[in-house]
Amino acid sequence: MSLERWLRELLVGLIAEKRWKGRGCTDENVLMHAFKMSWVVQFMLALEEEFGDLTDIRKYVILQAANNHDIGESVNGDVLFDDKTEEDEREEVEAYQKLMRAIVPADCERHFPLPPDGAPAGVFTDREIEFWDVCEKVGYLLFIVEEVRLGHPTFSTEEKRWRDWLENYRHYAGVCHFLDQ
Numbered sequence: 001m002s003l004e005r006w007l008r009e010l011l012v013g014l015i016a017e018k019r020w021k022g023r024g025c026t027d028e029n030v031l032m033h034a035f036k037m038s039w040v041v042q043f044m045l046a047l048e049e050e051f052g053d054l055t056d057i058r059k060y061v062i063l064q065a066a067n068n069h070d071i072g073e074s075v076n077g078d079v080l081f082d083d084k085t086e087e088d089e090r091e092e093v094e095a096y097q098k099l100m101r102a103i104v105p106a107d108c109e110r111h112f113p114l115p116p117d118g119a120p121a122g123v124f125t126d127r128e129i130e131f132w133d134v135c136e137k138v139g140y141l142l143f144i145v146e147e148v149r150l151g152h153p154t155f156s157t158e159e160k161r162w163r164d165w166l167e168n169y170r171h172y173a174g175v176c177h178f179l180d181q
Contacts, residue, residue: 001102001103003103006099006102006103010071010074010099011031013030013074013075014029014030014031014034014070014071014073014074015029015030015031016029016074017029017030017073017074017077017078018030018078019032019033019078019080020080021078023080023154023155024152024153024154025147025152025154025155026146026147026150026152028143030070030073030074030078033070033078034066034067034069034070034071036139036142036143037066037069037070037135037136037139038063038066038067040066040135040138040139040142041062041063041065041066041135042063042066043174044131044134044135044138044172044174045057045059045062045063047172047173047174047177048131048172048173048174050173051173052171052172052173052174055127056125056126056127056128057125057127057128057131058128061113061124061128062128062131062132062135064111064112064113065113065114065115065116065119065132066115066135068096068112068113068114068115069114069115069118070092071095071096071099071100072091072092072093072094072095072096072099072118073092073095074095074099075095075098075099076088076091076092076095079092081136081140089117089118092118093114093118096114096118100112115132116128116129116132116133117132117133130169131172134166134169134172134174134175135174137162137165137166138166138174138175138178140158140162141159141162141163141166141178142178143155144158144159144162145159163179166178166179167179
């Protein structure tokens with residue numbers, strides 16, 4: 001299979017799969033979410049580089065993980081963060097690995113990492129795992145705040161939950177930036 005055909009098929013799957021099904025909010029497909037997450041991670045890395053501390057955080061690896069983090073959902077579908085089981089996570093990882101094996105030479109697989117929550121132990125430092133988790137929560141908070149602003153009440157109680165969680169991570173410049181807006 002050519003890279004172009006593989007990318008087209010991947011994009012079709014990412015576009016077709018809807019997120020937040022049944023939650024009464026803005027339609028968003030997995031491709032939209034993946035792009036937004038990659039951008040949030042890039043923004044968080046930039047803020048950390050300028051105003052914080054990137055010690056033990058490999059920017060390229062974290063950004064690649066952001067690009068790859070929901071590719072498996074193009075096959076298996078989206079399961080919301082709070083509803084995802086270990087079995088769901090395992091199936092998503094397997095789908096990702098199968099898709100990668102179809103196009104990426106074995107010697108290059110290390111350049112296409114899964115995010116810390118799907119990668120084998122030892123791939124990421126503890127600080128990278130924490131930073132990834134923080135980036136995901138910032139992404140959720142941004143989505144929730146916008147949904148509440150748009151009048152979708154489904155998430156009104158969620159905003160406080162994620163703000164409170166993120167308060168514990170103010171040592172990251174990006175967290176301060178988003179919480180203080």
